[in-house]
Amino acid sequence: SETLDVAALREDFPVLDREFDGTPLVYLDNAATSQTPKRVVESITDYYYRYNANVHRGIHSLSQEASIAYEEAHDTVGEFVGTDRREEIVFTKNTTESMNTVAYAWGLNELGPGDEVVLTEMEHHASLVTWQQIARRTGAECKYIPITDDGYLDMEAARDLITDDTEMVSVVHASNTLGTVNPVRELADIAHDHGSYIFVDGAQSVPHQPVDVKAMDCDFFAFSGHKMCGPTGVGVLYGKEHLLEEMDPYLYGGMMISKVTFEDSSWHELPWKFEAGTPPIAQGIALAEACDYLDDVGMERVHRHSTDLARYAHEELTASDDVEVYGPPADDRGPLVAFNVDGVHAHDLSSIVNDYGVAIRAGDHCTQPLHDVLGATASARASFYLYNTREEVDALVDAVDEARQLFA
Numbered sequence: 001s002e003t004l005d006v007a008a009l010r011e012d013f014p015v016l017d018r019e020f021d022g023t024p025l026v027y028l029d030n031a032a033t034s035q036t037p038k039r040v041v042e043s044i045t046d047y048y049y050r051y052n053a054n055v056h057r058g059i060h061s062l063s064q065e066a067s068i069a070y071e072e073a074h075d076t077v078g079e080f081v082g083t084d085r086r087e088e089i090v091f092t093k094n095t096t097e098s099m100n101t102v103a104y105a106w107g108l109n110e111l112g113p114g115d116e117v118v119l120t121e122m123e124h125h126a127s128l129v130t131w132q133q134i135a136r137r138t139g140a141e142c143k144y145i146p147i148t149d150d151g152y153l154d155m156e157a158a159r160d161l162i163t164d165d166t167e168m169v170s171v172v173h174a175s176n177t178l179g180t181v182n183p184v185r186e187l188a189d190i191a192h193d194h195g196s197y198i199f200v201d202g203a204q205s206v207p208h209q210p211v212d213v214k215a216m217d218c219d220f221f222a223f224s225g226h227k228m229c230g231p232t233g234v235g236v237l238y239g240k241e242h243l244l245e246e247m248d249p250y251l252y253g254g255m256m257i258s259k260v261t262f263e264d265s266s267w268h269e270l271p272w273k274f275e276a277g278t279p280p281i282a283q284g285i286a287l288a289e290a291c292d293y294l295d296d297v298g299m300e301r302v303h304r305h306s307t308d309l310a311r312y313a314h315e316e317l318t319a320s321d322d323v324e325v326y327g328p329p330a331d332d333r334g335p336l337v338a339f340n341v342d343g344v345h346a347h348d349l350s351s352i353v354n355d356y357g358v359a360i361r362a363g364d365h366c367t368q369p370l371h372d373v374l375g376a377t378a379s380a381r382a383s384f385y386l387y388n389t390r391e392e393v394d395a396l397v398d399a400v401d402e403a404r405q406l407f408a
């Protein structure tokens with residue numbers, strides 16, 4: 001069917017049965033981290049119970065099993081985002097480390113005075129602070145594509161800002177604050193027309209919509225396992241093979257080498273060149289399981305379900321004229337709403353709705369410069385996923401109303 005059987009899916013997530021003093025949990029903080037289905041958790045226990053061993057093909061059978069499972073996990077994760085080359089899929093700790101890998105291994109070597117890195121005003125600190133500091137260390141300059149009043153990227157400004165001096169465009173695919181989904185293929189074409197690379201931050205898009213890195217033509221792409229039904233401790237860096245081939249490693253040590261003498265060393269083949277030391281073996285295998293889980297649910301259905309909930313929440317919250325929701329209109333956004341209620345600080349709001357079992361986030365969502373642009377010191381944010389329901393949106397709206405009464 002075209003819709004999700006949410007009641008059946010919720011059976012996969014025991015944590016959703018939690019109660020606090022008899023009040024059922026209403027988990028609406030999925031942009032921070034998603035919940036983890038039983039079969040993903042079981043893949044971790046199965047690894048530790050049956051074939052825990054260090055990888056990279058130790059001679060013994062247990063290591064062979066662990067190595068093959070870990071290597072094939074790269075294939076499964078690659079297929080999930082549209083590449084059939086495991087050489088293009090590096091497992092890291094998280095999106096943040098994936099971005100730092102390119103900023104250090106490429107940026108530190110290639111950037112210098114006169115070079116420019118073009119970001120957007122809606123970047124997460126994982127890319128904004130990283131490129132800002134690498135630019136500071138190399139003498140390069142960061143520029144920021146502004147957003148329009150209704151939370152879209154100003155594409156006319158983008159065309160002016162991306163020039164032949166631009167060496168890297170780093171852009172969030174789906175904003176974790178505005179809900180804006182950016183035209184990354186168009187941005188990739190503009191970047192490439194000027195001889196620049198493009199890095200797409202997919203932390204909030206891969207969990208929620210079908211992603212094809214080849215159709216997008218991005219040079220680098222990053223996302224995190226814990227936001228897409230996977231465990232914490234594993235992230236992914238996708239890179240076009242020839243670019244990763246040309247890049248120096250980011251971290252040095254065991255596993256990432258081929259030959260080592262006292263004088264010098266040579267590197268292992270891709271993607272292992274970028275996976276120094278003992279990698280997140282169980283986590284990588286579990287991330288592949290999470291990809292299979294989401295494929296079984298159906299990413300088009302996940303996307304439709306989550307964005308429908310965000311649309312409903314937007315409409316219900318803005319029915320009160322003291323609520324401001326940031327970002328694009330209700331019917332053109334990713335699966336989240338960041339908002340403020342006049343007279344109720346976001347932290348107070350999230351604390352009060354928590355008394356009703358509703359878990360949302362309050363703060364800057366690691367987008368402080370964006371909040372400066374929005375003229376808000378903080379915002380509350382509800383973010384949805386495949387296991388949330390319209391009744392849970394109603395619980396949010398009712399709890400917000402309780403907060404409103406308290407502060408009236």
Ligand SMILES: Cc1ncc(COP(=O)(O)O)c(CNc2co[nH]c2=O)c1O
Binds near residue numbers: 033235
């Ligand atoms: C767009 C975006 N980029 C990068 C990251 C960093 O991911 P990590 O390295 O796995 O932490 C996040 C996490 N965003 C959030 C983490 O907590 N609340 C959030 O909105 C994000 O939303």
